[in-house]
Amino acid sequence: xxxxxxxxxxxxxxxxxxxxxxxxxxxxxxxxxxxxxxxxxxxxxxxxxxxxxxxxxxxxxxxxxxxxxxxxxxxxxxxxxxxxxxxxxxxxxxxxxxxxxxxxxxxxxxxxxxxxxxxxxxxxxxxxxxxxxxxxxxxxxxxxxxxxxxxxxxxxxxxxxxxxxxxxxxxxxxxxxxxxxxxxxxxxxxxxxxxxxxxxxxxxxxxxxxxxxxxxxxxxxxxxxxxxxxxxxxxxxxxxxxxxxxxxxxxxxxxxxxxxxxxxxxxxxxxxxxxxxxxxxxxxxxxxxxxxxxxxxxxx
Amino acid sequence: xxxxxxxxxxxxxxxxxxxxxxxxxxxxxxxxxxxxxxxxxxxxxxxxxxxxxxxxxxxxxxxxxxxxxxxxxxxxxxxxxxxxxxxxxxxxxxxxxxxxxxxxxxxxxxxxxxxxxxxxxxxxxxxxxxxxxxxxxxxxxxxxxxxxxxxxxxxxxxxxxxxxxxxxxxxxxxxxxxxxxxxxxxxxxxxxxxxxxxxxxxxxxxxxxxxxxxxxxxxxxxxxxxxxxxxxxxxxxxxxxxxxxxxxxxxxxxxxxxxxxxxxxxxxx
Ligand SMILES: Nc1ncnc2c1ncn2[C@@H]1O[C@H](COP(=O)(O)OP(=O)(O)OP(=O)(O)O)[C@@H](O)[C@H]1O
Ligand SMILES: [Mg+2]
Numbered sequence: 300x301x302x303x304x305x306x307x308x309x310x311x312x313x314x315x316x317x318x319x320x321x322x323x324x325x326x327x328x329x330x331x332x333x334x335x336x337x338x339x340x341x342x343x344x345x346x347x348x349x350x351x352x353x354x355x356x357x358x359x360x361x362x363x364x365x366x367x368x369x370x371x372x373x374x375x376x377x378x379x380x381x382x383x384x385x386x387x388x389x390x391x392x393x394x395x396x397x398x399x400x401x402x403x404x405x406x407x408x409x410x411x412x413x414x415x416x417x418x419x420x421x422x423x424x425x426x427x428x429x430x431x432x433x434x435x436x437x438x439x440x441x442x443x444x445x446x447x448x449x450x451x452x453x454x455x456x457x458x459x460x461x462x463x464x465x466x467x468x469x470x471x472x473x474x475x476x477x478x479x480x481x482x483x484x485x486x487x488x489x490x491x492x493x494x495x496x497x498x499x500x501x502x503x504x505x506x507x508x509x510x511x512x513x514x515x516x517x518x519x520x521x522x523x524x525x526x527x528x529x530x531x532x533x534x535x536x537x538x539x540x541x542x543x544x545x546x547x548x549x550x551x552x553x554x555x556x557x558x559x560x561x562x563x564x565x566x567x568x569x570x571x572x573x574x575x576x577x578x579x580x581x582x583x584x585x586x587x588x589x590x591x592x593x594x595x596x597x598x599x
Numbered sequence: 600x601x602x603x604x605x606x607x608x609x610x611x612x613x614x615x616x617x618x619x620x621x622x623x624x625x626x627x628x629x630x631x632x633x634x635x636x637x638x639x640x641x642x643x644x645x646x647x648x649x650x651x652x653x654x655x656x657x658x659x660x661x662x663x664x665x666x667x668x669x670x671x672x673x674x675x676x677x678x679x680x681x682x683x684x685x686x687x688x689x690x691x692x693x694x695x696x697x698x699x700x701x702x703x704x705x706x707x708x709x710x711x712x713x714x715x716x717x718x719x720x721x722x723x724x725x726x727x728x729x730x731x732x733x734x735x736x737x738x739x740x741x742x743x744x745x746x747x748x749x750x751x752x753x754x755x756x757x758x759x760x761x762x763x764x765x766x767x768x769x770x771x772x773x774x775x776x777x778x779x780x781x782x783x784x785x786x787x788x789x790x791x792x793x794x795x796x797x798x799x800x801x802x803x804x805x806x807x808x809x810x811x812x813x814x815x816x817x818x819x820x821x822x823x824x825x826x827x828x829x830x831x832x833x834x835x836x837x838x839x840x841x842x843x844x845x846x847x848x849x850x851x852x853x854x855x856x857x858x859x860x861x862x863x864x865x866x867x868x
Pocket of ligand 2: 467
């Protein structure tokens with residue numbers, strides 16, 4: 300990890316695609332290292348476009364991006380940013396195995412001939428282990444399931460050991476156990492000072508592991524700490540009428556049920572707001588203070 | 600008939616090792632070309648090199664330099680056509696390279712040089728001139744060194760150009776490297792089998808190897824080995840059946856490909 304604090308600063312960013320479509324309009328926000336930030340918005344709101352702009356894959360028509368106070372070209376040349384796209388557009392029949400793909404993430408740290416050192420080998424093994432693919436490391440890359448393929452590229456991004464990691468919808472097509480494992484991994488990266496930016500439209504999982512939120516709908520609607528930004532009114536604004544709502548009447552949470560309600564969904568986690576619009580967390584662990592504050596509020 | 604007779608003629612011995620050198624270099628490069636999906640580009644660049652070769656010859660410059668310039672001109676021209684109209688990439692490339700090839704033929708017919716068109720079109724490995732031999736050796740050895748030295752970057756670039764960029768590789772440079780190598784090898788292979796068959800040298804061995812191999816390292820070895828065998832076999836047979844050498848080499852490569860295909864059929868149930 301570098302000595303300079305990691306940061307992303309986007310100011311007045313506009314991106315117009317060659318067909319004239321204005322995908323981002325005057326977007327501004329700032330994020331600082333040691334956090335997991337969620338980039339939240341509906342389909343077509345410009346999440347992928349923003350991440351691509353951060354990588355320099357689409358050229359902004361206006362505005363600027365600074366990464367660690369450098370421009371993006373130099374940040375990329377120094378391997379400061381790792382990126383996992385929403386869909387990998389690679390040749391799946393290519394003659395490489397899983398381990399070699401993950402090793403590619405180390406190229407920025409090697410000499411010109413890209414000869415792996417023992418340290419590189421160790422890091423690659425570790426990253427494969429973290430995403431649970433060590434057993435499959437000698438498989439040809441196309442001989443994996445969709446979720447496993449996604450995890451290979453996540454492992455490659457991890458192997459890059461970049462202080463900034465951009466993940467475009469890493470959880471789509473990934474099962475619950477792998478999702479948990481990836482979340483644990485991201486938390487660990489955060490504690491090491493990394494800046495993780497994750498795009499998602501799965502609202503329920505956001506409070507579970509993110510501490511910052513950037514709400515996006517062509518422009519940045521709101522950005523900042525989860526508690527401030529992730530409010531009912533902001534989300535309604537970002538998602539319009541797209542969100543499905545379940546409103547539990549007081550009859551549902553009667554005293555004789557012990558005031559508990561069970562909510563089942565097929566795979567997406569639900570986002571639950573309590574009375575007065577505060578966020579309900581699934582696990583209270585690590586959030587005792589918040590919960591206590593809430594109880595005090597309820598008591599008074 | 601004496602089976603070892605071809606090895607007793609100095610010009611045949613030279614053809615054997617020169618053919619092997621050029622074939623092996625092209626074979627190693629062909630793995631990347633095929634994986635990048637640039638097979639048509641190989642055909643295009645080798646044809647488009649003709650005007651460069653004629654002009655370089657008239658100016659007394661190394662032919663490889665002229666071919667290199669023509670190769671870059673061809674790829675920029677087709678890119679420009681694609682960008683400034685809605686023409687598809689392969690169509691644009693077809694237009695660009697056939698126009699350049701025609702330009703080469705016009706230039707050739709207007710200049711009464713001692714360059715033999717038949718040698719350019721069909722190769723002349725048995726009677727190669729000293730200067731052409733030198734250029735071929737230099738172009739082959741340099742290309743081989745560069746491609747092998749940068750093979751890991753090239754692999755990543757062919758496999759996942761976006762990822763390569765994200766990891767911090769200079770993709771524009773790698774693109775240029777592939778193009779320049781293609782130009783240089785077109786000239787080298789032209790000396791052996793002629794412009795019309797260069798594309799075979801530049802794609803067949805790679806295809807053969809990729810039928811059989813599941814990783815890049817072994818693909819490079821198999822491609823090089825099959826090309827060396829095919830080149831030697833082709834030259835050897837051409838001596839006895841008294842046929843054009845270049846086409847025999849290419850036929851032998853085709854044979855290797857068919858064998859690989861059968862082998863793969865046998866291995867896969
Ligand atoms: N290559 C392109 N050319 C033109 N328009 C594009 C292109 N890519 C995306 N767009 C448009 O830009 C807008 C933003 O697209 P983007 O991919 O950033 O959305 P997203 O937020 O990532 O959506 P999703 O949740 O579906 O991934 C969309 O309206 C889309 O139609
Ligand atoms: Mg997207």
